[in-house]
Amino acid sequence: MELSRRVSHLPTAWMSLLRWKLCKTMAAIVPKKDAPGVDICGVDKYYYIVRSDLNCYMCSSNFNKGENLGIYSLHPACSNGDHYLAHEDDLFYIIKGNSFRCVSNMNKDEGAIVYPLHPSCQGGDHYLSAFGKFYIIYQNQGVYRRTKDMNTYEDGAESSLHPDCKDGLYYFGIKNYYYFMKPKNEWGIQYYKCTNFNTNEGGETLSFHPSVINFLPGGLGITHGPSAGVWNCIKTVKNDSKTTITWMKKISVTHGFEKDKMSSIEHNWNISTSMVLKTGGLSALITKSQFTFSTSYGGSSINTERENWKQTSVTEETISMHLQPGQVVYIWQYKLNLGSEAVLFCRDLMFKDDPKAPTVSPFSR
Known part of the structure; x- marks a missing residue:
């Protein structure tokens, strides 16, 4: 040259x-609203961070301890979802617009079936699954809806979010708990565990392991x-x-x-x-x-x-x-x-x- x-x-x-x-x-984690195709979900004993922008996702058995961290490629059909959640039926639910795709493996797109979202389940800011139900968070309205089926809105109901549960950057769940990531504070990047969004029962605050933070959007700005x-x-x-x-x-x-x-x-x-x-x-x-x-x-x-x-x-x-x-x-x-x-x-x-x-x-x- x-x-x-x-x-x-x-x-x-x-x-x-x-x-x-x-x-x-100051660096901070990019919230879901500013990170298209990025989400956190969980099922049973495993948690997932989906990075569609990187065409991959992380699986972990413990975000707090950074245990069993696996990185897998995201199948093209499972990429660029608006929301990602996992349910106790061992299926991942990928929402795009007003429909959702059910797959048993996001790496292979196995058993894919697409359903329309019920009107009462559309337009949520966050989606998660816990206690055998699906939850839709409407953050700006300060409410959430829960249902047994996002296609039919079976047993659908709406409740108010407890004030302490309103400011989550990401929301996710496993079989018997809800979680939501809190904005960074003097204690770093943490997530909150509870059993009721309406009353904030069963609360516990946990910190993310640095190896997990590195994979989150904006995480390198915090660790490095x-x-x-x-x-x-x-x-x-x-x-x-x-x-x-x-x-x-x-x-x-x-x-x-x-x-x-x-x-x-x-x-x-x-x-x-x-x-x-x-x-x-x-x-x-x-x-x-x-x-x-x-x-x-x-x-x-x-x-x-x-x-x-x-x-x-x-x-x-x-x-x-x-x-x-x-x-x-x-x-x-x-x-x-x-x-x-x-x-x-x-x-x-x-x-x-x-x-x-x-x-x-x-x-x-």
């Missing part, structure tokens, strides 16, 4: 003198720190002579994703061989996804698809420029951090004639 630019032709906007500062925004972009000066060139010179040399530039550094998030995961991963593996997909989230959730609101998500590599790039007598040029490279750690070295280079870092992100152009 050859870059040949005259510093005098750089746009004025790129010559800003402000220094980059680390983003101080918010993402932010920074320009790093990789080379300084100075003309000490009294005449104009043409400087042409090769410089070493690091490009790509710090796969070895980020693969640590997978250490407690048993990733199924059925997983068909894009370049960089699952850790790359999750990290790339983190950057797309807004700063409220520890992201940067950027798309990094055009970057190199393979293992980092060092390449030599030929740089050519004309330098006036006494002129100094600083060569900057853009990188993306999680917390204080650089995880993606971007391909963008910038030339400036002052030592202050650029302030314009290459992703904002």
Whole structure:
């Protein structure tokens, strides 16, 4: 690759003198309303986190202890659901619009049958199953409905949500309990267990294991720190002579994703061989996804698809420029951090004639 630019032709906007500062925004889990295709469900002794955006889901026997964490690919027919829940009949229910698909295995789409949702079961903010019934949460209205059958609304009834049960980011259930994830507080990311949404009976607060948090949307911002972009000066060139010179040399530039550094998030995961991963593996997909989230959730609101998500590599790039007598040029490279750690070295280079870092992100152009 050859870059040949005259510093005098750089746009004025790129010559800003402000220094980059680390983003101080608090990270948070992306709530269901802002994460299409993402949901949590459970049945009997197992819990599931569905990430349609990553085409996979996590299965665990204990979110609190991070036990038996398995990652499986999501069958295309089971992807992009509005809601996911599991029932004691060993079926998963995937809601899209005003219908739902029943399958016994989200990895294989086995035994698929589609039914229409009863009008009284439509338009819910959250869906879950527990105590042999289905529950539909209407968060804004502060109510929930329960029924034995979402197709017929058999034994349907509506009740008020207890005030402590209204602010869940996600709701899910197993045979004899309801759960809902609470917004992050001084104790971190937690979920609440109870037996009655109306009276908030049987309450218990549990924390998510870090290995589970890493898989949740926005989780890397909590375990590793918010993402932010920074320009790093990789080379300084100075003309000490009294005449104009043409400087042409090769410089070493690091490009790509710090796969070895980020693969640590997978250490407690048993990733199924059925997983068909894009370049960089699952850790790359999750990290790339983190950057797309807004700063409220520890992201940067950027798309990094055009970057190199393979293992980092060092390449030599030929740089050519004309330098006036006494002129100094600083060569900057853009990188993306999680917390204080650089995880993606971007391909963008910038030339400036002052030592202050650029302030314009290459992703904002």
